[in-house]
Amino acid sequence: MSAETARKHPIFPPFTEWVDAFALMGGWDGKSPLPGIRVEEHLDDDAFTVHAELPGLDPTRDIDVTVDHGMLRIHAERHPDRKEPQRTEFRYGALARDIRLPQGALDDDITAVYEDGVLTIRVGIGSVPTRLRHIPIERR
Helix, strand or coil, X not given: CCHHHHHHCCCCCCHHHHHHHHHHCCCCCXXXXXXXXXXXXXXXXXXXXXXXXXXXXXXXXXXXXXXXXCEEEEEEEECCCCCCCCCCCCCCEEEEEEEECCCCEEEEEEEEEEECCEEEEXXXXXXCCCCCCCCCCCCC
16 A cells, blocks of 8 residues: 555544544433534535434424524424333434534525425525725824
């Protein structure tokens, strides 16, 4: 195996992947609160799109999406069935994810659609001034 191939395929995954895997297992005992919501983000010229994995939820009852001061918050809660299961590996409770919106995000141009267990949120992007601006300094 060449040195270049070894760098592309390391023996151990990056540390962040270890942390993510640990969180998905639910911590040390596997019984701690639900992990965060897994998301994909895409930034285009006119929109910022977030896809969030939320399978098995009722979007009208279980999911809440808010935006405040440039932060998009997805909050969801999974409720147990009314009947007592004989055995379950399902996890119940609340989970949330905060996502910082990019510059130029339009708070009044946000849509959310839930389909096949995936919540898709689209945030419109307006023009962002890109010119350099010098700030005058007063002398006292």
